[in-house]
Amino acid sequence: MNLPATIRTRTEAETALIEAFDATEHLLRGACDLRAAAMAHFSAIGLPNRRVESWHYTDLRAMLREAAPIRAPDSFTLARAHELLQGPGGQTHAIRLLVLNGAYRPDLSDLADLPAGVAVTSLSDELVAGDPEVLTALVGEGQGGDDAVVALNAALMQDGIVVRVAPGAEIERPLALVNMMSGGAPHAAFVRSLVIVGAGARVRLTETTTACTPAATQANEAMVLKIGDRANVDYVTRVFAQGEGAIAVHSLLATVGADAHFNAFCFMPEVGLARRQIFARLNGRRSNVRFGGLSLLRGRQHADTTLVVEHVAPDCTSREFFRHILDHESTGVFQGKVVVRPNAQKTDGAMKSQAIMLGDDAVMNNKPELEIFADDVVCGHGATVGQLDDDQIFYLQARGLPREEAESLLLEAFANEALDLIADEKLRARFIDDTKAWLAQRGAK
Amino acid sequence: MLEVKNLHVSIGDRKILDGLNLTVKNGEVAAIMGPNGTGKSTLSYVIAGRPDYEVAEGEILLDGVNLLDMDTTERANAGVFLAFQYPLEIPGVATMTFLKAALNAQARARGQKELQTPDFMKKVRDAAQKLGVKQDMLKRPLNVGFSGGEKKRMEILQMALLQPKLGILDETDSGLDIDALRVVAEGVNALRSKDRSFLVITHYQRLLDYIKPDTVHVMARGKIARSGGPELALELEKSGYAEFIGEAA
Structure with missing residues (x-):
């Protein structure tokens, strides 16, 4: 018998997260109603577990034994952060925008290099200012609204970066959003960023997370991406959970206008426990979106890619192409759902997931799904697992x-x-x- | 020198080679002929070290060293080269990348210096030109989308670059038109030398018009049924294999 979620016993981690909200609510800036509603939702449903279909293969409730404190350890040195930023992973060709331990740091960002047509602000400043555009965009169209981790992110979001790309702007250098955690001791960061790309604009975005020293970091990151008509957006994410016991969940909430191009890729190498979830909605006609990813796993690592792509408008094309290499006892998850709404005639969708198993004890869970409510569409999916x-x-x-x-x-x-x-x-x-x-x-x- | 002694090989429950003996001297080109299903390809795979086969008895000596004690890689490094009947397609691996990896792996295994990229490029281009391998093919993933003839040329190109002691051509003539056959045969002939032996496996005399063998061996029922000079191939062309199947039985 399924017990209603509200009356089951809370885990230690769930209790700690709820208490963390109560204890820090006064420190979290702005969007009080939004946060309170999100926390109420989280309190009611708790951490996702096997019984939640979209989390069936990643039982976060069982896996998250302890919720790490949100406050970063004091051992952190700014010098180490600088060192990392200059290193080979520093993406020196990009314009860097840095969030450090959950707080946007203009002083460590390349603001002087920002070209005309790009405006960057801090999410928490925007929340305090209560800009209706930002508040509306942040809730988006309610995508992922039921998801406990997205709700937790909304309740506890410390800060993040808000980027506005002006209509028609063509941005040459990539914008690199870097979420840096000090590491050293376990700590958590809740970051939410918002990128609004104006009509006809062209921009490349990268988003990476890193820790100054390896640790059991817990990163709950969300990116809200609003892509205007005729815009062209390239977006690459590298999900990071590299310390022993590290956990990362990255959620992308994207809406795409008409005649737009959106190409999103996610790289997940060496992740302790990571999940990338994509909630994308194609609202305008004739848009073209592509989601891709590569996960490299060994030991007992676990990487989950779960996506829901909703075709709302007609004449759009979507492609999903994900690959896993699984060594030892690692686990890969791919759950891809393409939904074609009744009006989305002439939808062209193709989804493919392929995995190579190197370890005898590795596990790959493939779950492609099509939900089609229109009658004139071409949609397919394929999943292979082999050696x-x-x-x-x-x-x-x-x-x-x-x-x-x-x-x-x-x-x-x-x-x-x-x-x-x-x-x-x-x-x-x-x-x-x-x-x-x-x-x-x-x-x- | 290659010496195959009393070789017994099976795959699963099926016995394929049944006490095969064969000697190929340095500098010799030995043709192996015979009807379908007599174990010609098996012989080539077993010499090269394909893992699926079970060798119950026998030895394969190359210059006195038993190849059966080595894995596939070690045999290649010892100088065995198998030109495949059906060369494998390797999607995503650029032909040049593969050629460089192979040359460098063999150089390393022999304690030689790896080739510098400009020298490597020159070497490959020269060899490719002689075999009519287009530059465009070298940029494509290995054998992917190549025609049958292109694949066989690529095999001979690899052999020319790797300079083996023993070249095994497993039905290299299959799927080739007459022009391609001539180019491939010329490529092989250019590699003939007093230090290098060849095992040329074929069904037909035709290939042997272009690659003149020193010896011809007829295989039937898992062993050599008869050996002779080039005249044996001509005789086979006239009389067929029926009598040899009888002889071996």
């Missing part, structure tokens, strides 16, 4: 490549076909290098 091809390995070995090198070459090719979806060449090259390093580490064992 490396022995014949290909034999062929490569017969040319003198050691087995590990043959495997790496094939895996690299498999990964690169996903990474090819990234438009930003420099970023793609970096992720290709990261993949090579991941494979080299595998070979070294």
Whole structure:
């Protein structure tokens, strides 16, 4: 028998999160009603678990034993942050916008480089100012509204970055939103950013999270992306949960206007426990969206990609292409749902998820779904799970490549076909290098 | 020198090679002919070290060293090269990347220096030109979308670059038109030398018009049924294989 969620016992983590809200509510700036409503929703449903269909394969209630404190440890040094920002992952070709331990830091952001047509502000400032545009946009169209983690993010959002790209603006350099956590000791960050791309504008966005020192960080991040008519947006996310016991949930809430292009990619290498969830809605005709991703997992790592793409307007095209490489006892999850609303005639949708299993104990859960309420559409999905091809390995070995090198070459090719979806060449090259390093580490064992 | 001694091989419950003996001297081109299903391809795979086969008995010696003690990679590095009957397509791996990986792997295994990129590029371009391999093919993923003839040329290109001690051509003539056959045969002939042996597996005399063998061996029922000189191939062309199947049985 299913007990109503409200009367089941709360876990320690749930209690701690609710108490954290009560204790810090006075410190959280602005949007009091929104926060209170979101917290009430979270209190009622608790952390997502196996019984919640969209979280069936990632039982966060069981996995999140302890909710880390929101306050960052004192051991953090600004020097280390600077060092990281200058490092090879620093994306020096991009305009960096930094959130440090949940607070937007204009002093560590490249504001001087901002071109005309881009305005950047702090989310918490906007919430305090109560700008109706921001408040409305932040709630969006209620996508992901039922989701407990999105609700938790809305209740506890500390800060984030609000970017407005003016209509018609063509932004050459990518905007890199960096969420940095000090690490060292377990701590949590709740960050929500909002990017409003005006009609006909063109922009490339990257969003990465990093910790100055490895730790069991808990990152709950949300990106609200409002894409105007005829806009062209490239968006690359790298989900980070690299310390032992680290957890990250990244939620994308996107709405797309008419005649727009939206290309989103998510890279998840070496994540302890990570989930990327996408709630995308195609509201305007003739838009073209593409979602892609690559997850590289080993040990007992767990990566979940769950997406809901809703075709509301007719004549739109959506493509989803996700790949996993799973070693050891790692777990991959892909749940893709494409919904075609009654008016969305002439929808063209294709979804593909492919996984290579390297470990005998690795698990891949593939759940593609189509919900179609219009009658004149072309929609398909495919999911494959397999191992490396022995014949290909034999062929490569017969040319003198050691087995590990043959495997790496094939895996690299498999990964690169996903990474090819990234438009930003420099970023793609970096992720290709990261993949090579991941494979080299595998070979070294 | 290649010496195959009393080789017994099966796959699952099926016995394929049944006490096969064969010697190929340095510099010799040995043709292996025979009807379908007599184990010609199995012999080539077993020499190259394909893992699916079970070797119950016997030895395969290359210059006195038993290949059966080595894995596939080690055999390649010892100088075995198998030109596949059906070369594998490797999506996502650029042909140049693969060629470089193979050359460097073999150089490393032999304690030699890896080639610098400009030298490597020159070497590949020169070899490609001789075999009529277009530059465009080198940029594409390995064998993906190549025609049958292009795949076979790519095999010979690899052999030319890797300079093996023993080249095994497994039905390299299958799927080739007459012009392609000539180009491929010329590529093989250019590699003939007193230090290199070839095992040329074919059904037909035609290939042997272009690659003149020193010896011809007829395989039937998992062993060599008869050996002779080039005249044996001509004789087979006239009389067919029926009598050899009888002989072996």
